[in-house]
Amino acid sequence: MGFREELEYLRQQTPLTARVAEAVRGRDLRGVRVAFSVHLDLKTVPVIEAVLAGGAQVLVVSCNPATVRDEVCSYLAEQGAQVRARRGMRPEEWEAGFAWALRQGPHYLCEMGADLSTRAARDRELAGPVRAAMEATGTGVQRLQQAVLPFPVLDWNALPLKEGLHNRHLVGLVTWITFLDVARVTLYGKRVAVLGYGPVGQGVAEYARLLGALPVVVELRPDRQLLARHAGCEVQELERALPRADVVVTATGRDGVLREEHFHLLRDGAFLLNVGHSNQELDTEALRRHPTRCLRPHLEEVRLPGRRVYLLAGGAMFNLAAGGGDPYDAFDLTAALLLAGLQHLLDQGHRYPPGLHPMPAEVEHRVAYLARQLHAS
Numbered sequence: 001m002g003f004r005e006e007l008e009y010l011r012q013q014t015p016l017t018a019r020v021a022e023a024v025r026g027r028d029l030r031g032v033r034v035a036f037s038v039h040l041d042l043k044t045v046p047v048i049e050a051v052l053a054g055g056a057q058v059l060v061v062s063c064n065p066a067t068v069r070d071e072v073c074s075y076l077a078e079q080g081a082q083v084r085a086r087r088g089m090r091p092e093e094w095e096a097g098f099a100w101a102l103r104q105g106p107h108y109l110c111e112m113g114a115d116l117s118t119r120a121a122r123d124r125e126l127a128g129p130v131r132a133a134m135e136a137t138g139t140g141v142q143r144l145q146q147a148v149l150p151f152p153v154l155d156w157n158a159l160p161l162k163e164g165l166h167n168r169h170l171v172g173l174v175t176w177i178t179f180l181d182v183a184r185v186t187l188y189g190k191r192v193a194v195l196g197y198g199p200v201g202q203g204v205a206e207y208a209r210l211l212g213a214l215p216v217v218v219e220l221r222p223d224r225q226l227l228a229r230h231a232g233c234e235v236q237e238l239e240r241a242l243p244r245a246d247v248v249v250t251a252t253g254r255d256g257v258l259r260e261e262h263f264h265l266l267r268d269g270a271f272l273l274n275v276g277h278s279n280q281e282l283d284t285e286a287l288r289r290h291p292t293r294c295l296r297p298h299l300e301e302v303r304l305p306g307r308r309v310y311l312l313a314g315g316a317m318f319n320l321a322a323g324g325g326d327p328y329d330a331f332d333l334t335a336a337l338l339l340a341g342l343q344h345l346l347d348q349g350h351r352y353p354p355g356l357h358p359m360p361a362e363v364e365h366r367v368a369y370l371a372r373q374l375h376a377s
């Protein structure tokens with residue numbers, strides 16, 4: 001199956017996205033510049049295409065070099081987008097992409113990780129043309145909370161359907177499907193330490209249990225510790241959880257959660273993987289100072305003193321970097337919500353005062369209503 005056939009199959013499995021895309025496609029976006037900093041895998045194609053169809057000038061960079069699919073970049077360029085991304089690009093090249101996109105004077109930013117917004121916030125000249133932005137990830141929102149924003153940013157991640165369905169169910173399910181494939185071991189009876197019990201960690205723990213694992217949660221917030229207990233998980237300090245964990249999953253969205261000083265606590269044969277937005281949750285630079293060799297695709301053995309551990313997908317977002325990514329039909333809702341959010345951004349974004357604002361609930365009500373109609377038919 002070639003790229004075009006796969007894209008056609010994706011379209012067949014995403015009818016809700018197609019319905020919402022029609023509304024965006026029908027708009028006159030000539031003279032409008034929209035910059036995307038998103039995961040450049042197949043599933044974001046219909047979202048970007050809808051904006052292109054309205055005649056906007058579209059600038060595309062990657063929010064994570066480990067999730068770029070080169071065919072997606074070529075395809076979007078053929079459709080008229082200006083793209084600066086390739087899989088595995090070096091950090092300098094990645095950084096240069098953000099500077100390039102901002103120099104084109106985008107009016108709207110659609111982001112996963114807030115790389116453009118936070119850079120624009122530090123340079124008033126670059127921020128000048130920006131009317132409004134939209135942020136789709138929890139990590140991006142945390143970064144924006146620490147910035148002084150000269151333009152409005154809509155927090156799309158906070159939509160209950162995004163957090164409740166995408167972050168929780170999709171990531172949890174796909175993480176373990178990918179794990180079974182990459183590691184070639186099951187989860188039966190294994191202790192899985194989940195670091196971070198936000199919606200993503202909750203899904204990861206829940207689906208691990210469904211596959212026979214014993215989830216142990218490490219979480220800083222007392223309210224989420226309570227939620228974990230009520231869901232039947234053990235809650236432990238990191239130092240107690242690591243020595244017994246067969247699998248360690250980071251899902252915090254923070255850098256350096258598992259560092260050199262923790263490595264001696266890891267069990268011999270432990271698997272390490274990350275599903276948070278940052279590729280630095282596991283300090284892979286420190287891990288790779290120890291002898292390392294690749295044993296299977298996306299699986300490296302790291303020889304620590306007295307033990308060996310397995311690093312999966314080099315610490316990048318495991319479900320996206322090592323697997324086929326999210327199932328198309330389930331991502332249908334996510335992409336439809338993204339498009340509905342984009343429509344709101346383009347229509348109303350400039351009316352908000354500078355700063356971070358929740359995406360209004362009406363955006364997801366409309367999509368949920370359409371989804372109900374589709375499923376009923």
Ligand SMILES: NC(=O)c1ccc[n+]([C@@H]2O[C@H](COP(=O)([O-])OP(=O)(O)OC[C@H]3O[C@@H](n4cnc5c(N)ncnc54)[C@H](O)[C@@H]3O)[C@@H](O)[C@H]2O)c1
Pocket residue numbers: 137138139140163166167171195196197198199200201218219220221224251252253254257275276277278317318319320
């Ligand atoms: N892999 C994917 O496809 C995917 C999809 C959606 C979101 N994400 C990313 O996953 C991450 C988590 O998302 P979320 O919605 O659950 O975020 P969240 O912020 O709601 O939850 C993160 C949790 O981690 C906890 N935490 C922070 N530092 C910690 C530490 N050192 N030890 C233990 N716990 C700690 C926080 O208290 C919080 O409860 C974000 O980076 C998000 O962008 C990934």
